[in-house]
Amino acid sequence: MKLLLTSAGVMNPSIRDALVDLLGKPIADSSALCIPTATYPMGGPASAWRFITGQTPLPMCDLGWKSLGVLELTALPSIGDERWVSWVREADVMLVGGGDATYLCHWMRQSGLADLLPSLRDTVWVGLSAGSMVLTPRVGADFVAWQAAPDDRTLGVVDFSIFPHLGLEPDNTMAGAEKWAAEIGGSAYAIDDQTAIKVADGTVEVVSEGHWRHFPA
DSSP: OEEEEESSSSOSHHHHHHHHHHHTSOGGGOEEEEEOGGGTTTTHHHHHHHHHHTOSSSOSTTSOOSEEEEOOGGGGGGTOHHHHHHHHHHOSEEEEOOSOHHHHHHHHHHHSHHHHGGGOTTOEEEEETHHHHTTSSBOOGGGOOOTTOSSSBOOOSSSSEEEOSTTBTTTBOHHHHHHHHHHHOSOEEEEOTTEEEEEETTEEEEEESSOEEEEOO
16 A cells, blocks of 8 residues: 555645655545544544544545545444445545544454555555554554553554654643653654655655654664
8 A cells, every 4th residue: 555644634735745646646536435433432423524524624535536435444344345345446545534543443453444455555545643543553552542442552554653743732742752652662753733654665755844753663
């Protein structure tokens, strides 16, 4: 997959340009599926609706896609692979909303989407906060809100962790990021809402009009 791991969506022209580059064509010519699943442990149905309809200040679903559909992961196990896998393969991009990354991780595994990811070579994954963090090895205990989560481990598609929303008081300060990074232990990035991490063909690139910091392993 091609990855655009954001803190708060496609917030500025640099991140938008990175998205178009990954797509290889204009947004207006691209089909998207949005995944609101992560929001339920924290935000509930109203937050899911706002994400899907673009009624938030976090640009994702309202960028002018050729088509936009909703992929609710909790429904997939009861539908069957023969129905939903084709929907995913036909999409150019998946827009994955924020919330709790461990809950999202659980349903990615339960639904079978996690197992499908390695075969989606040309698909672009655009994550927002937890939608980005779910692809990392760990998120840190402070970012786990789902009470049934066994620990803070997630999918490990990439080999670095992400501390989103850097600079938002009172919790997401640089001092908080430093403490978090010490707990994580491995390679990690703290990124603000004007920053994204682009991953393509094994190359990791920070795209930013804001502030970020890399914590080496």
